[in-house]
Amino acid sequence: MITGERMAAVDANAAALGVPRAQLMESSGNAVARVAREVAPDGGSIAVVAGRGNNGGDGFVAARFLGGTGGSDVVADGDGAPAVDVETILLGRAERIGTDIARRNWDALVAGDADVREVTDSSAFSLPDADVVVDAMLGTGISGDLREPIATAADAMAASDATVVSVDVPSGFDASDPHSNANPVDADHVVTFHDEKPGLDALEADIRVVDIGIPAAAERFVGPGDLGLARPSARTGRAYVIGGGPYTGAPALASQAALRSGMELSFVAAPDRVADEIQGYAEDLIVQPYAGDRLTTDQVPDLVETAERYDDVVVLGPGLGSAEESLAAAREFLESYTGPAVVDAEALSVVPGLGTDATLVCTPNRRELARLGGPETDDLRAAADEIESFAADLGHVVLAKGEDDVITDGERTRISRVGVPGMAVGGTGDLLAGIAAGLLEHADPFEAACGAAYVNGRAGEVLAERWGAGDGLGITASDLLTEIPGVLWGESSD
Ligand SMILES: NC(=O)C1=CN([C@@H]2O[C@H](COP(=O)(O)OP(=O)(O)OC[C@H]3O[C@@H](n4cnc5c(N)ncnc54)[C@H](O)[C@@H]3O)[C@@H](O)[C@H]2O)[C@H](O)CC1
Numbered sequence: 001m002i003t004g005e006r007m008a009a010v011d012a013n014a015a016a017l018g019v020p021r022a023q024l025m026e027s028s029g030n031a032v033a034r035v036a037r038e039v040a041p042d043g044g045s046i047a048v049v050a051g052r053g054n055n056g057g058d059g060f061v062a063a064r065f066l067g068g069t070g071g072s073d074v075v076a077d078g079d080g081a082p083a084v085d086v087e088t089i090l091l092g093r094a095e096r097i098g099t100d101i102a103r104r105n106w107d108a109l110v111a112g113d114a115d116v117r118e119v120t121d122s123s124a125f126s127l128p129d130a131d132v133v134v135d136a137m138l139g140t141g142i143s144g145d146l147r148e149p150i151a152t153a154a155d156a157m158a159a160s161d162a163t164v165v166s167v168d169v170p171s172g173f174d175a176s177d178p179h180s181n182a183n184p185v186d187a188d189h190v191v192t193f194h195d196e197k198p199g200l201d202a203l204e205a206d207i208r209v210v211d212i213g214i215p216a217a218a219e220r221f222v223g224p225g226d227l228g229l230a231r232p233s234a235r236t237g238r239a240y241v242i243g244g245g246p247y248t249g250a251p252a253l254a255s256q257a258a259l260r261s262g263m264e265l266s267f268v269a270a271p272d273r274v275a276d277e278i279q280g281y282a283e284d285l286i287v288q289p290y291a292g293d294r295l296t297t298d299q300v301p302d303l304v305e306t307a308e309r310y311d312d313v314v315v316l317g318p319g320l321g322s323a324e325e326s327l328a329a330a331r332e333f334l335e336s337y338t339g340p341a342v343v344d345a346e347a348l349s350v351v352p353g354l355g356t357d358a359t360l361v362c363t364p365n366r367r368e369l370a371r372l373g374g375p376e377t378d379d380l381r382a383a384a385d386e387i388e389s390f391a392a393d394l395g396h397v398v399l400a401k402g403e404d405d406v407i408t409d410g411e412r413t414r415i416s417r418v419g420v421p422g423m424a425v426g427g428t429g430d431l432l433a434g435i436a437a438g439l440l441e442h443a444d445p446f447e448a449a450c451g452a453a454y455v456n457g458r459a460g461e462v463l464a465e466r467w468g469a470g471d472g473l474g475i476t477a478s479d480l481l482t483e484i485p486g487v488l489w490g491e492s493s494d
């Protein structure tokens with residue numbers, strides 16, 4: 001099962017893997033043509049009714065396959081099967097076709113002398129008296145109720161005796177919100193691509209899921225599409241880093257990374273002994289000192305109150321150390337806090353068996369993962385199934401950091417293989433925690449964790465390449481900070 005939104009992400013990942021959407025459209029249209037031909041009577045007629053988006057583009061490809069090279073004339077196809085009579089109706093003006101790939105396929109139909117016409121006004125629309133109607137008006141790009149001239153065409157399909165073959169989803173059907181479906185086309189057959197879409201199974205139609213050649217890696221490995229799902233679209237949110245004491249660099253890096261990932265403000269709650277030191281690293285941070293050398297349970301009520309009052313995204317752990325009383329404080333904090341938090345470093349040790357209403361993204365490295373009861377391995381990718389079970393038991397999203405990262409919520413698991421070997425340097429994990437906090441402000445925890453792994457790794461790749469630094473063996477975590485915005489907002493996700 002895949003939502004329209006996730007489908008678009010997988011599609012973008014496929015393009016990054018060298019399988020562009022135009023190629024997928026070719027497979028989609030071909031599959032539709034096969035089904036339309038199969039359900040049409042010998043020598044029958046097929047009308048393709050297409051919209052101006054990529055769903056229409058699939059329809060144009062289908063029309064090309066159905067028409068063969070001889071345009072609309074009745075010709076035999078390559079297998080010797082009797083050909084069909086094909087007519088294509090574009091709902092709208094050809095100049096207003098919305099995507100390049102759909103337009104190229106329209107142009108190819110026109111150039112191939114196919115039987116095509118444009119209908120710009122609902123009053124000019126009449127459904128041809130065809131045996132089969134291919135509904136290529138709207139797919140996963142739908143928003144709101146059906147507008148004209150599609151609404152009229154959908155009514156005409158409902159009133160006709162033709163067999164209706166819908167492309168991907170019946171037009172008007174919203175795969176991102178199956179409950180909102182007011183009046184979708186009443187399809188007899190639905191040729192849906194790659195995977196079942198939510199809600200299709202409730203329709204009284206024959207649903208065919210067809211493989212359109214999306215590589216499995218487009219789902220398995222995080223790519224630009226995952227970035228698109230997690231990218232913040234507004235500068236909002238407060239990061240609240242609870243860390244520091246024995247160490248000072250880690251909370252400073254995490255909180256700066258959160259700012260670089262779109263947060264509006266970044267606070268660090270730290271012992272007063274080290275507050276000035278942390279502030280000294282970066283004037284952009286707001287350091288909130290509390291009395292003492294390290295975190296203790298005395299501070300917990302204030303920390304919880306602040307984080308809840310300002311709807312903060314918490315990062316708990318960077319530089320906190322492993323003193324007994326600090327870990328007790330981390331535990332108490334998570335027992336009463338109810339918002340989103342990234343849990344990193346020593347604070348991770350309190351998560352197994354914890355009762356919490358907070359939404360956690362846990363970011364262990366290989367050693368921390370093993371200590372928590374996860375698999376003990378240098379090859380996280382090979383242990384992805386075990387890490388998935390571990391996350392299911394833990395009940396929280398796990399982003400296990402290694403040469404390849406494994407991101408899992410216990411049901412879904414993705415791998416991040418972006419990054420350069422030089423990123424094994426200390427501090428990159430703190431960056432990752434800060435980026436995850438920035439993305440967690442807007443995205444769901446699993447998508448935020450996937451996006452953060454991708455952004456962190458890409459920042460390393462981009463910097464190493466710009467410096468001509470090969471594997472990036474000399475880069476440091478603080479070098480990577482300024483690369484984050486360029487990766488997050490400068491790289492295309494489709
Ligand atoms: N991997 C894939 O996902 C592939 C999908 N393919 C096909 O592409 C469509 C999705 O295409 P997209 O261009 O994003 O959107 P649509 O064609 O569905 O619609 C956009 C089009 O419709 C107009 N519009 C939106 N809402 C309405 C409305 N309520 N009433 C009227 N018109 C509306 C909007 O203005 C645009 O013009 C997917 O379903 C697949 O069929 C690729 O072919 C292959 C890969």
Ligand SMILES: [K+]
Pocket residue numbers: 055135136137138139166167168169170171
């Ligand atoms: K459709």
